Amino acid sequence: MKISQNSGVPIYQQIADYFRGEVLEGRIGQGEYLPSIRGLAKELKISVITTIKAYEQLESEGLVTAVQGKGYYVNAQDTEMLKEQHIRKVEDALLDAIKFAKIAKMSDSELISTLKTLQKLDN
Helix, strand or coil, X not given: CCCCCCCCCCHHHHHHHHHHHHHHCCCCCCCCEXXXXXXXXXXXXXXXHHHHHHHHHHHHCCCEEEECCCEEEECCCCHHHHHHHHHHHHHHHHHHHHHHHHHXXXXXXXXXXXXXXXXXXXX
């Protein structure tokens, strides 16, 4: 995991976003524990308080649960909820793409062609 001090996004948010992505994409599965708070803070050279804030955010979203003395583990995820969250991310990204396409004065067909090209590259 890489943290950027200069991204404008708070460090705790970068950590939460990273682990949220890992959970939602299935790279960290149900019942698995996140790295220890102290271990992650040491690895990233950040405050333990920052790590706690990130983990508490994930807990408030229902992605993880804290277990006294053991850390935070990943909760079972509702597949429909996960699908909806991914669709929302796609919609947000496409709205951004449309906005930038308008600024660049791209036609609808150019935008669609670009999307199709990028889909082929990702396969």
